[in-house]
Amino acid sequence: MSQYWPFLVIGLFTGSIYGLAAMGVVLTYKTVGVFNFAYGAIAMFCAFTYWQLHDSWGLTAWVAMPILFLVVAPVLGVLLEALYLPLAGLSAEVLIVVSIGVLAALSALVPIVYGKQDRTLQAIFPTSTFALGAHFHVGYDQLGTLLVSLAVAAVLWALLRHTRFGTSTRAAVDNPDLADMVGVHGDNVRRSAWILSTMFAALVGILISPTQGLDVNQLVLVVIYAFAPAVFGRLVSLPLAYIGALVLGVVVSLLSKWANSGTLANLEAALPYLALFALLIIMGGRLKEAGASSRRLSVATRNTAGMGGGVRTRHWIVGVLGWRLRLERKLTVGLVGFALALFVPMAVPGPRLIDVSYAVVYALIALTLVVLTGWAGQISLAQFAFVGVGAFVAGHLSGSHGQHFVVAALVAMAIAAPLGILVGLPSLRLSGLYLALATLAFALIMDNVVFNRSDVSGGLTGITVPRPQIFGLSFSGRASFYELVMVVFGVVAVAAYAVRLGPIGRRLQIVRDSPLAASTVGVNLTVTKLVVFAVCGMVAALGGSFYGALQQAITPLDFMWSTSLTLLLLVVLGGRSVISGAVIAGAVFGIETVISNPQIHQYLPLAIAVGVIALAQEPEGTVALARRETLRVLSVLRPLPRRSSGRGSEIPSGADMAVAAGGPSVGSGRGH
Amino acid sequence: MGTETVLLAGEITVRFGGLVALEEVSLEVQAGCIAGLIGPNGAGKTTMFNVLTGLQEPTGGQVDYLGQDISRWPPHRRGRAGMARTFQRLALFSRLTVHDNLVASWESSHRGGVLGRGRGERVARVAEVMELLDLWPVADRLAGELSTGKGRMVELGRALCTDPRILLLDEPGSGLDANETAMFSAVLRAIVSGGSDPRHQATPPAILLVEHDMALVMDVCSSITVLDFGKVIARGTPGQVRGDPTVRAAYLGDASGF
Numbered sequence A: 001m002s003q004y005w006p007f008l009v010i011g012l013f014t015g016s017i018y019g020l021a022a023m024g025v026v027l028t029y030k031t032v033g034v035f036n037f038a039y040g041a042i043a044m045f046c047a048f049t050y051w052q053l054h055d056s057w058g059l060t061a062w063v064a065m066p067i068l069f070l071v072v073a074p075v076l077g078v079l080l081e082a083l084y085l086p087l088a089g090l091s092a093e094v095l096i097v098v099s100i101g102v103l104a105a106l107s108a109l110v111p112i113v114y115g116k117q118d119r120t121l122q123a124i125f126p127t128s129t130f131a132l133g134a135h136f137h138v139g140y141d142q143l144g145t146l147l148v149s150l151a152v153a154a155v156l157w158a159l160l161r162h163t164r165f166g167t168s169t170r171a172a173v174d175n176p177d178l179a180d181m182v183g184v185h186g187d188n189v190r191r192s193a194w195i196l197s198t199m200f201a202a203l204v205g206i207l208i209s210p211t212q213g214l215d216v217n218q219l220v221l222v223v224i225y226a227f228a229p230a231v232f233g234r235l236v237s238l239p240l241a242y243i244g245a246l247v248l249g250v251v252v253s254l255l256s257k258w259a260n261s262g263t264l265a266n267l268e269a270a271l272p273y274l275a276l277f278a279l280l281i282i283m284g285g286r287l288k289e290a291g292a293s294s295r296r297l298s299v300a301t302r303n304t305a306g307m308g309g310g311v312r313t314r315h316w317i318v319g320v321l322g323w324r325l326r327l328e329r330k331l332t333v334g335l336v337g338f339a340l341a342l343f344v345p346m347a348v349p350g351p352r353l354i355d356v357s358y359a360v361v362y363a364l365i366a367l368t369l370v371v372l373t374g375w376a377g378q379i380s381l382a383q384f385a386f387v388g389v390g391a392f393v394a395g396h397l398s399g400s401h402g403q404h405f406v407v408a409a410l411v412a413m414a415i416a417a418p419l420g421i422l423v424g425l426p427s428l429r430l431s432g433l434y435l436a437l438a439t440l441a442f443a444l445i446m447d448n449v450v451f452n453r454s455d456v457s458g459g460l461t462g463i464t465v466p467r468p469q470i471f472g473l474s475f476s477g478r479a480s481f482y483e484l485v486m487v488v489f490g491v492v493a494v495a496a497y498a499v500r501l502g503p504i505g506r507r508l509q510i511v512r513d514s515p516l517a518a519s520t521v522g523v524n525l526t527v528t529k530l531v532v533f534a535v536c537g538m539v540a541a542l543g544g545s546f547y548g549a550l551q552q553a554i555t556p557l558d559f560m561w562s563t564s565l566t567l568l569l570l571v572v573l574g575g576r577s578v579i580s581g582a583v584i585a586g587a588v589f590g591i592e593t594v595i596s597n598p599q600i601h602q603y604l605p606l607a608i609a610v611g612v613i614a615l616a617q618e619p620e621g622t623v624a625l626a627r628r629e630t631l632r633v634l635s636v637l638r639p640l641p642r643r644s645s646g647r648g649s650e651i652p653s654g655a656d657m658a659v660a661a662g663g664p665s666v667g668s669g670r671g672h
Numbered sequence B: 001m002g003t004e005t006v007l008l009a010g011e012i013t014v015r016f017g018g019l020v021a022l023e024e025v026s027l028e029v030q031a032g033c034i035a036g037l038i039g040p041n042g043a044g045k046t047t048m049f050n051v052l053t054g055l056q057e058p059t060g061g062q063v064d065y066l067g068q069d070i071s072r073w074p075p076h077r078r079g080r081a082g083m084a085r086t087f088q089r090l091a092l093f094s095r096l097t098v099h100d101n102l103v104a105s106w107e108s109s110h111r112g113g114v115l116g117r118g119r120g121e122r123v124a125r126v127a128e129v130m131e132l133l134d135l136w137p138v139a140d141r142l143a144g145e146l147s148t149g150k151g152r153m154v155e156l157g158r159a160l161c162t163d164p165r166i167l168l169l170d171e172p173g174s175g176l177d178a179n180e181t182a183m184f185s186a187v188l189r190a191i192v193s194g195g196s197d198p199r200h201q202a203t204p205p206a207i208l209l210v211e212h213d214m215a216l217v218m219d220v221c222s223s224i225t226v227l228d229f230g231k232v233i234a235r236g237t238p239g240q241v242r243g244d245p246t247v248r249a250a251y252l253g254d255a256s257g258f
Helices: A002-032 A039-056 A061-087 A092-114 A140-162 A164-174 A176-181 A186-212 A216-232 A238-258 A262-286 A294-341 A350-375 A383-398 A405-429 A432-451 A478-501 A503-513 A515-520 A525-551 A561-574 A579-594 A598-615 A621-637 A640-650 A656-661 A663-671 B045-052 B075-081 B098-109 B119-132 B148-160 B178-192 B214-220 B238-243 B245-251
Strands: A129-131 A137-139 B005-016 B019-030 B034-038 B060-065 B083-085 B166-170 B206-210 B223-228 B231-236
Touching (some): A002 A137, A002 A186, A039 A186, A140 A164, A140 A186, A216 A432, A238 A262, A262 A405, A294 A478, A350 A503, A405 A432, A405 A525, A478 A525, A515 B075, A515 B083, A579 A598, B005 B206, B034 B045, B034 B178, B045 B083, B045 B166, B083 B148, B098 B148, B148 B178, B231 B245
Parallel strands (some): B083 B166
Antiparallel strands (some): A129 A137, B005 B019
C-alpha cells in the first residue's frame, strides 16, 4: 500500500490546483454566463507577470504578491467584465468565440510584453521535504499548495454561503432583472465574480508554473484539465467542481504509477479529456446552459436582427429578380476570381507559390467549418483533428505503402466519416457551449491517444509524404500542385454554394433556427447533424491529404488541438457564414506563413485575436465589414437624384412573389 | 365528415420528478372535426401537445394515430406521417423568409423533398397555402421580423405544408387582434372543410386546438376537453362544457372570459 502514498500526495497536490481553476471557471459561468476558455491563458498571464515582478525586477514575494493579487488580477478582471458586458445574453457561439479570442490575444500578448526567453518560476513554498512515516516524504510546497487551495476554496464557499455577496450572486443568477429591481446590483456582482475568478487564476498560475514550467502553451493546456471537474459540478456547483478536481488529480496520478510508456501512458495524459468527453455524453440532457430564462429571448431576437441584416437589405431593396441576379453576380465574381487564380503561378515566384497553396488548402479546410458552424450552427473545436487524420492516413498510404494518391485520399475520407459521426454524437443532446467542450475534448484525445503514437505519426520526427501522381500526371512541381489544389477547392466551393441555395441549405438553416420546429415538420435531427459532421469531417480529411502532400513532411504538431482553435478564429474573422469567409481565412493563414519579419509575426496573431473579438457578433466577419464600408463609400459618391429613381425602378410590381419583395414601403405596408 | 378516429390518446401520464403534469388524460379527435383542449394556465395543455407530437416522452399511456400505436415514434416520423403542430411561443425559422419557411416545411415532410424531388407539386402546394393565409404580401420578409399575428399565420402555413391529417394548434389566437381572430376562425373552418386544398388532399385535416380565447373555442370546436391540474375535469360539446359547474369553478378568477 505504502508505494501508492506518494502518488496520492502528488495527485492531491495537482488536483487541488485544478480545483481552484475549476472553481474560477464555474464562478464566472454561474454569475455572468461566460464559460472562460481563456482561463488558462489568464493564469499564464498572471504567472508571467509574477515572474516579471519577483524574479526579474527582484521584488520580494511580500511586495510582488499584493501587486499581483490586489492590482494586476483585479484590473484584468475589470477589463474582462467590461469586455463581456455588452455581450451579455448573446448566443453561446458568440461568447465561445470571444473567449477563445481572449485566449489567443493573451497568448500573443505575453511574448510581446515579457519577451520570449526561457524562464522558470520558483515555487512560492520551500521545495524541501519532510518525512511522514518511514518511507514517505512530502514536499513543503505540496503541503503548502494543498492547504492554501483548501483554505481559499473554503473561504469562497463561505463567502457565497453566508454573506450578502452570496445571496446577491444567487439572485443575480436566478433572475437578473428581478434582482435589479429589489436592489441587488447586478453590475457589482458580475464585477466581483470576474475579479475573484481572475484572482483565482493568478493563484493557479503561480502555484502550477513551478512544476509545469513557465510556458505559454503549456499553461493554457493544463488548465483544460479543470474543465472536466467544472462540468462534473454542472458548471454551477463549486464544491462538486473542487472535489471532482481532487479525484481527477488523484486518479491521473495513480494511473501514472503503472503507465510509464505506451498506450497506457497516452491514456493517462488523455484521461482528463476522456473524462470531459464522457461526462458530457453521460450528463447530456441534464446540462442546462446558463441564463436560459428571460434573457435568452431578447438574445434570439437580437441575433436575428443582427444576422438578418444582409439578407434583409437584399430582399427589401432588390426583390426576387434582383436577388437572383445578385446571387448570380456572386457566383460570377467567384468564378472570375477562380479563373484568375489559375494564372497565379505565372505571376508568383516559385517559393511563394507554396505559401499560396497553403492558403488554398487552408481555405478548403476552413470551408468545412463554414458549413458546420456557420450554416448548420454546430460548433466544432476539433476540425483540425480530421485534417490530421486525413494527412496521416493518406500520407502513410501514398508514402510508405506506395498507394495511388486518389485511393489514399478516399481511404482517409472513409476513416474520417465515422470519426465525424463520433464527434457529432454529443451534438444530438448537447449544443452551444457543451458541444464546443465535447469537440475540444475530442481534439485533445486525438492529440494524446492517436497522433502521439509513433506508428501513426512517426513521433516528433513525423512522416514524409510524396506529392501526388494522378492518372499519370505528376503534381510534384509547385505550379502543378497549386493548380491541383485550386481546382479541388473550386469544385468543393461551387458544390457548397449550390447546396447552400437548395433544399439542403434550407434544411441546415431550419435545424439551426429551431430544431424543435424542424423535427415536427419531419426533419430527422439525428441524421441531419451526423451527416453534416461526417461530410465536414471527410472534406477536412481531404484537405488534410493535400496538406500533407503540400508540406511533404508532417508531425503531430501540425494538427495540435490549438490549430483547431486558430481555424475557428480565422473563419470567424473572415466570416463564418459565407464561402468568401473561408477564402479570407485561407488568405490570412497564407499571409502569416509568408511573413518573415519577426516583429510583424509577433503582432499578427494579436491583431487577429483582437479582430475576432471585435467581429464575433458578425456572422459575415470581414466580408460584412468590407461590404458595409464599400457601400458607405459608394453612397457618398452616388448622385442623389439618380439614386432614388434607380432604386424605385428596381422594385418589381405585379406578379406573385415579386409583390412581396417590393421595397420596404410596399412590404411592410401590407404586412401589418 | 367521417367517424374515423384520427388521434386517440389513452391515459397519458407525465411526471416531472414529483410533479404530476398529466394524469391519465385521454383524448380523441375525429376526422373532419375541430376538437378543443382548454384549461387554466399550467393545466398541462402544452405538455399534452408535446406528448402527442413526440417531443415529450410520457411516463405512461399510449398514443394511437390512424389506428396505429405511435407511442415510440420520434417527432420527425410523426411529422412525416401527417401530424403537424404550431407552438405557443413562436418557433419560426426566423432567418428564412416566410416563403422559404413553407418550402422548407414541404421539403422536410415529403419523401425525397430534401433532394429536390416533387418540385412542381411543392410549388403548387406552397402557393396555395400562401394564398389561403394571405401570406404573399410578406413572402420575402424574414420570419423573425414579423408581428406575432403574422408569425402565427406562418406557423399555421408551415404546418399545412406538411399535408397533415391532424393539426395541433397551441394557442394560435394569442397575440392576434380582433380582425386577425375573425379571419383565423374562418381559415380554420376552411381547412377542416377541405377548402385549404381542393386538389391534393383527399381528407382534410382534423384539428386539435389549445386556446384561451373562449369565444373562438366555443365558436369553432365541436367537442371540448377541459384540463385542470393535469386531469380531465370535463368533456363534451361547447354547450355542455359551458354549463359545467366544475369548469366554472376551475376558471374562477381566471380572466379568460368564461
